[in-house]
């Protein structure tokens with residue numbers, strides 16, 4: 001535990017791989033523009049797994065989709081997303097296509113519907129390899145351009161190479177019958193197998209950052225553990241950073257190095273997993289952790305704290321958590337707390353943070 | 361796909377055809393005395409009797425039906441009352457004209473309707489989308505015969521630039537094709553648009569984008585082929601409505617095809633010809649739907665597997 005802690009302290013002295021600041025997202029709804037993200041900021045350091053936790057609807061998915069620019073084009077995104085000092089929000093279509101899959105890859109909650117039902121697994125993995133490989137693959141089918149005989153011959157070779165690579169990737173993510181799997185369709189595989197395929201596709205471009213949006217929520221418990229184990233081992237092997245979005249605090253405790261807690265489109269507390277689990281400072285985080293019976297037991301974060309989340313269009317003027325907070329001050333009603341940074345990269349947005357006296 | 365699935369589908373198709381043929385047989389015979397209608401109200405009873413005798417119309421209806429069915433199975437579909445030729449021959453010589461009109465209409469429909477729908481979906485909620493959909497609603501709400509008559513009034517009567525009847529030159533095709541294709545293209549544009557929008561909202565499209573597949577390729581490799589699956593399913597309806605629209609249009613423009621034959625044959629109580637025509641229509645529609653059904657399973661591996669599992 002201590003070793004892990006110092007490790008992440010060392011990491012935090014390096015330059016962040018991904019740096020998000022003041023990220024805001026507004027959606028155009030029939031009743032006008034609605035702000036769903038109110039200035040989110042966090043960093044992901046090389047090689048770390050960051051857990052992004054929060055109740056349903058707090059904005060975890062839209063945050064990650066904003067990083068990949070996967071949101072509906074009608075959504076308005078503000079703020080800054082920097083990947084290795086490159087501003088992702090101002091990238092053009094071409095730059096985005098290059099970035100996606102190669103620098104940052106993503107896997108999703110429902111692996112079965114996230115794969116094209118009418119393409120074989122092989123075709124989809126090969127596609128990922130062809131679009132993300134450094135070698136200029138020139139598959140006729142995929143690239144769709146006129147080719148000379150020589151180039152055609154070359155294509156067949158490279159498609160062959162892509163198939164071999166696909167098999168290697170499927171093998172790496174723990175799929176036993178890779179040859180057969182390549183020929184199968186997503187509906188012929190289990191949810192866990194499909195998620196492994198999704199991970200294999202994500203690895204094709206050797207990305208430095210993997211965003212996993214609730215990758216195990218749709219799977220049953222034993223499979224969940226296997227997939228998380230796979231993700232952890234890949235991080236070590238490929239020196240990848242991971243943003244793991246989840247509802248499940250026990251997943252965070254087991255898998256992540258650092259964590260960021262979201263509430264109503266804001267990050268209210270972030271820091272190392274050890275630090276926060278040992279002594280959460282924000283009243284909301286304290287509520288969440290207090291309701292966690294034991295670290296090794298899975299709990300669902302639905303309503304862990306009394307009261308309910310305000311809807312995006314009726315956000316309180318002051319602190320978003322004020323209606324549910326039992327240590328609220330007068331100022332909380334009128335002003336929004338700004339994030340304050342403490343040691344070990346811990347940051348809290350609260351006028352009245354609590355210290356100590358917390359037993360897990 | 362399993363053999364049993366095929367057999368079941370084909371059996372159902374045959375049953376559908378039998379039901380249609382029976383229904384038409386009974387309806388034609390119950391809706392008036394054919395002999396009287398052919399000879400007119402002042403015919404003498406003796407000649408009426410001779411006619412009924414000659415065509416077997418004096419027998420009870422079930423007997424007529426049994427005879428008809430057994431004749432059908434012997435390849436005899438009856439003779440035209442008007443000129444005594446084989447009804448099949450009378451209908452068959454009209455088929456090429458009808459088919460050529462249908463081909464051209466189908467091509468125009470698909471070439472306009474599908475790209476318009478795709479463009480609308482890809483530019484969802486933009487001006488282009490709204491203009492296309494407004495045009496489609498307008499196209500849908502004009503009845504065939506009204507559009508046909510309107511075109512004749514404008515282009516044949518007022519401006520005298522296009523022929524209003526016949527089928528001899530390419531000029532004769534213009535108005536009938538516009539008449540039929542307007543509503544069909546509108547249906548296709550709307551359906552294609554909604555099929556595309558549905559597909560574009562699927563999680564696997566998001567996956568493809570996240571993988572770094574360029575948008576054009578996402579559309580071409582993932583969205584279009586998948587949207588084609590529901591579009592293929594309406595091809596059956598399409599052929600049906602081409603046939604129905606064809607009957608109306610052929611009559612508006614005096615197009616010498618099967619549709620016009622059907623209307624004159626009904627008016628003349630030419631029972632055998634009507635029955636052959638209806639049989640032809642039924643067989644084409646049922647076959648079209650059978651092909652669509654099979655193609656559907658072939659295009660979508662989920663359906664393919666479902667079928668071989670449950671049957």
Ligand SMILES: Nc1ncnc2c1ncn2[C@@H]1O[C@H](COP(=O)(O)OP(=O)(O)OP(=O)(O)O)[C@@H](O)[C@H]1O
Pocket residue numbers: 027028029036054055056057058059060061062063072247312
């Ligand atoms: N296209 C959209 N238009 C309008 N509002 C949207 C849209 N997409 C998301 N939202 C809103 O943004 C907020 C955050 O959604 P998001 O999907 O990020 O939540 P989440 O934290 O991922 O929840 P879950 O745990 O259920 O996945 C929600 O309140 C949602 O209603």
Ligand code: SF4
Pocket residue numbers: 282283284319320321322323325326327328329332337349350351352353
């Ligand atoms: S800012 Fe005030 S209301 Fe908000 S969590 Fe802190 S103490 Fe509670």
Ligand SMILES: [Mg+2]
Pocket residue numbers: 060061062213
């Ligand atoms: Mg989500």
